[in-house]
Amino acid sequence: DQQVKQNSPSLSVQEGRISILNCDYTNSMFDYFLWYKKYPAEGPTFLISISSIKDKNEDGRFTVFLNKSAKHLSLHIVPSQPGDSAVYFCAASGATSGSARQLTFGSGTQLTVLP
Amino acid sequence: DAGVIQSPRHEVTEMGQEVTLRCKPISGHNSLFWYRQTMMRGLELLIYFNNNVPIDDSGMPEDRFSAKMPNASFSTLKIQPSEPRDSAVYFCASSLGVGRALNEQFFGPGTRLTVL
Numbered sequence: 001d002q003q004v005k006q007n008s009p010s011l012s013v014q015e016g017r018i019s020i021l022n023c024d025y026t027n028s029m030f031d032y033f034l035w036y037k038k039y040p041a042e043g044p045t046f047l048i049s050i051s052s053i054k055d056k057n058e059d060g061r062f063t064v065f066l067n068k069s070a071k072h073l074s075l076h077i078v079p080s081q082p083g084d085s086a087v088y089f090c091a092a093s094g095a096t097s098g099s100a101r102q103l104t105f106g107s108g109t110q111l112t113v114l115p
Numbered sequence: 116d117a118g119v120i121q122s123p124r125h126e127v128t129e130m131g132q133e134v135t136l137r138c139k140p141i142s143g144h145n146s147l148f149w150y151r152q153t154m155m156r157g158l159e160l161l162i163y164f165n166n167n168v169p170i171d172d173s174g175m176p177e178d179r180f181s182a183k184m185p186n187a188s189f190s191t192l193k194i195q196p197s198e199p200r201d202s203a204v205y206f207c208a209s210s211l212g213v214g215r216a217l218n219e220q221f222f223g224p225g226t227r228l229t230v231l
Contacts, residue, residue, distance in 0.1 A: 032218045043119070043206050043222030044158070089158060093218045101210075101218050102148075102171065107157040 006106035023090030030092040119223035140209030
């Protein structure tokens with residue numbers, strides 16, 4: 001049972017336009033959400049996150065929106081640049097015993113920004 | 116800081132052989148995670164440690180897999196005996212484990228394992 005779903009395996013966007021990547025989750029215990037970016041032959045790198053007490057978090061060209069009632073979050077990239085071409089993973093975290101927190105990842109969306 | 120260090124970067128072995136993957140977390144981080152990425156299953160958590168103690172190994176596929184963390188700066192993931200279906204990219208990640216940083220994990224470059 002996938003608790004974090006990214007239903008679009010790929011997305012192509014023209015340079016300068018907006019990229020919108022979507023993510024849905026099923027576990028209502030998740031209270032922190034993250035987006036990671038992954039280039040080929042590299043590990044995922046943290047991009048932006050949002051706590052469940054917020055509905056929006058912005059960092060430069062990247063904005064994450066959270067709709068808790070719909071259990072949906074999205075990542076907006078404006079304007080998109082060719083260097084943004086990568087696989088984007090959505091991840092979620094919830095309260096667990098102990099001080100470590102597990103991340104549950106979605107399957108990823110390959111973003112291609114066309115010049 | 117050099118970030119999370121994994122070795123080897125690539126490993127090709129034959130079925131039945133023992134494979135050992137190594138990880139050095141970021142200094143000061145007290146949580147360490149081992150992930151496996153495959154086309155079919157995506158990025159899945161195998162096991163994680165907190166302060167060198169295994170907390171949850173429910174993601175470990177079977178007894179052929181074992182992981183240790185003898186000290187705060189080193190961890191190993193061992194597969195014995197290896198099978199072709201173990202072929203995947205294995206990532207190690209670490210996190211600070213406190214406050215807001217509790218959630219943010221830093222990944223190593225991964226080890227691409229091919230079992231023939």
